[in-house]
Amino acid sequence: MYALSGRVALVTGGGRGVGAGIAHALAGAGAAVAVNDVVMDRAAAVSERIVRAGGRAMPVIADVTDPGAVEGMIRAVVTRWGPVDVLVNNAGIPAEGVVPGKFVASDPKDWSAAVDLCLYGVMVCTHAVLEPMIAHRWGRIVTIGSDSARTGDPGVAVYAAAKAGAASFMRSLSAEVAPEGITCNTLSLGTIRGPQMTDEVSNRLARRYPAGRLGRPDDVAGAVVWLSGDSGEWITGQTIALNGGYAPS
Template sequence: MQQQAWVRHSTHGRRRIGVSMFDMAGRVALVTGAGQGVGAAIAAALAARGAAVAVNDVFTDRAASMVAAVEAAGGRACTAVADVTDEAAVRAMVADVERILGPVGILVNNAGIPADGIALQRFTETVPADWDRFIRLNIHGVLHCTHAVLPGMVVGGWGRVLTITSDSARTGEANLAVYAASKAAGIGFIRSIAKEVGRSGVTCNCIALGTVPPAGFDPGADPDRLARQLRLYPTRRLGTPADVAAAVVWLASDEAGWVTGQTIAVNGGFSTS
C-alpha cells in the first residue's frame, strides 16, 4: 500500500524524501539459503520493495532459478553460490556480490538444514559427529557471513543483520538438543553484536519460527498428526514462507530502526514466552 510522501531524519542525519513505507531502493541484500523455501520468499519480498538481492545457495541451479524469478518480476539480483560454513568461500562470495551489486546493507542468515533432514534423537544416543553439521551451519555459517559484511555496514553508517532461528532455541525441544543449542547460540550472538554496532546505525535481530512446512507438504498425508500439531497453535494454522518474509521486510526497513537485539517470534502463538 502506498503511503503519503513524508520526510524523516535518521539518527545519522540522512534525509529520505517522498519514499513509501518499507521502500528499499538502493539497498543491497544478501540472503543465505535463498534458492528455495523460506529463503526464496525472503529474497522475493526484499526485491519487490526495491532491494537488489544476492541469492545464496550451495546449488548453482537453485540460485540461478531464483535470480531469474526476481528478474522476471522486474527486480535486480545475482547468484551468490557458496557454502556458508566455509569462511574463505564466504569472503569470496561477498566480494563478488559487492562488485556486482554494491555494498551489502542487509544480511539475512537463513541457510539451515531442511526439516526433513533433521532426525529426532535423544542426546545420549548421539555422538559428536552428529553434532557437527548443526554447529557448522547454524553457528559458523552465521558468524562467517556476519563477519564478512558487518565492517562495511559500520563504515556506511547503516545496516541490518537478521538471523532466522527457531522456537526450539527459546523453549527447548526434546530429541533436538544440539539443533536447539546451535539455534540458541545465534540468538546470543545477535544480542551481543547489536550492542557493539548500534551506535553505527546497524541493527541486529533474530526471527524465531514455529513450524513452516516445506514445499510439497501434503496436509492430508497424516491428518491426525496435523490436527494434534494445529492444537498447539492459537491461529490454528502452520506458518508459510510469506509469513516469515513479511517479518524480514519490516526488520530490514528504516521503519524498524529502533528495534535491535531482539528475537521476534513468528510462530502463530505457539510460544509467547
C-alpha cells in the same frame, strides 16, 4: 519509491523455502538481492524468477561455513552493486532435515554439522559484511532462528542449542554495533509448511498453533522487510517469535 530502494541485500540459503520467500519480498520492496545457496540451480532459479518479475537479483554460490568462499561471494556482490546493507542469515536445516533422537544416543561426530551451519555459518557471513556496514554507518542483520531454541525441544537438542547460540550472538553483537546504525535481530520460527508436506501432517502439526495453521514463507518475509527498512531502526537485539501464537514469550 519502495522501502528498500537503493539497498543491497544478501539472503543465505535463498534457493528455496523460507529464504526464497524472503528474497522475493526484499526484491519487491526495492532491494537488489543476492540469492545465495550451496546448490547453484536453486539460487539461479529464484534469481531468474525475481528478475522476470521486474526485480534485481543475482545468484551467488557459496557454502556459508567456508570463510574463503563467503569472502569471494561478497566480493562478487560488491563488484556489481556495492556493499551489502541487509544480511539475512537464513541457511539452515529445514524442519524435516532435523532427525529427532535422544541426545544420550547421539554421536559427538554428528554434532558439528548443525553447529557449523546454524551458528558458525552465521558468524562467518556476519563477519564478512560488518566492516563496510560500520564504515557507512547503516546495516541490518536478520538471523532466522527457531522456536526449538526459544522454548527447548526434546529430541533436537543439538540443533536447538546451535540456533540458541546464533540468537545469543545476535544479542551480544547488537550492543556492539548499535552506535554504528546497525541492527541485529533473530526471528524465531514455528513450523513452516514445506512443499513436500502432506495435508495430513500439516493438519496434525497445526493443532499446537492457536492460529490453526502452520507458517508460510510469506509470514517470515514480511517481518524481514519490516526489520530491514528504516522502520527497523530502533529494533535491535531482539528475538521475535513468528509462530501463530505458540508458547508466547
